[in-house]
Amino acid sequence: MHDEFTSLMSLVLDREVTPAQATVLRQHVAGCAECAATWREWQAVDVRLAAAPLVLPPASLMVGVAARLAERNAQRQRRRRLASGLLLAWGGTLGALWLVTLILAAWGYSHPLEAGLLLSSGAQVVTSLTGLLSGVQSFLRSLGQPVLALLSACFVSLTGGLVLLWVWVMVRSDMAQGSVTVTE
Ligand SMILES: [Zn+2]
Structure with a gap:
């Protein structure tokens, strides 16, 4: 069985596809x-589910429904x-960006001489960037150690909060998925 088209069938029946995707499925099914065969079966299941939702379907149909529900859950x-991976x-x-920024700032703060040398050596290449960096450096120096620590x-509590939020969302969606599976 071609898994990608099985997924597409489920999406088409759920009306979650673009016309172009529907055409792709039609063309593949034609050849x-x-x-x-799978497509005919699923369409029949879908039509009967829509037409008589309260009548218990025959056992052979239940197999098709179970397959379709399993595919939907897998999807x-x-x-x-994918969403959690992206997040x-x-x-x-x-x-990582925050960490690099902090490390750079801390280094520039504790090594003002080296940072100044580095900045002036790069000055010919990127004058505007250098100006910005030394501006940031003098800004950080004026802030002082306690503010940097703060x-x-x-940053640490923000990151921790994001991680906790992510875990919470994952747990919640797992619970929601469980109840959906039961009521379907
Ligand atoms: Zn195929």
Whole structure:
């Protein structure tokens, strides 16, 4: 069986596709006997579910329904995995950027001479950037150590909060998925 088209069938029946995707499925089904059979079966299941939702369908139909529900759940899980992966990547990137910024700032703060040398040597290449960096450096120096510590603490608690929020969202959606599966 062609899994990508099975997924597409589920999406088409749920009306969650673009006309172009529907055309892709139609064209594949026209040339693939196996998928055509699956597609006919699923359409029949869908029509009967819509027409007589209160009548208990025969056992053979239940198998088709179960397959379709399983596919839908798998699809939801794939979507959720993708979403959490993106969130994780985004959070990781943000965290890394913050860390690099803090380390650079701390280094510039504790080595003003080297930072100044580095800045002046790069000055010919990127004058505007250098101006910005030395501006940031003098700004940080005027802030002083306690404020830097406070900023770091803010960053750590922000990151921790994001992680907790992510865990909470994941747990909640797992619970919601469980109840949906039961009521379907
Ligand atoms: Zn096929």
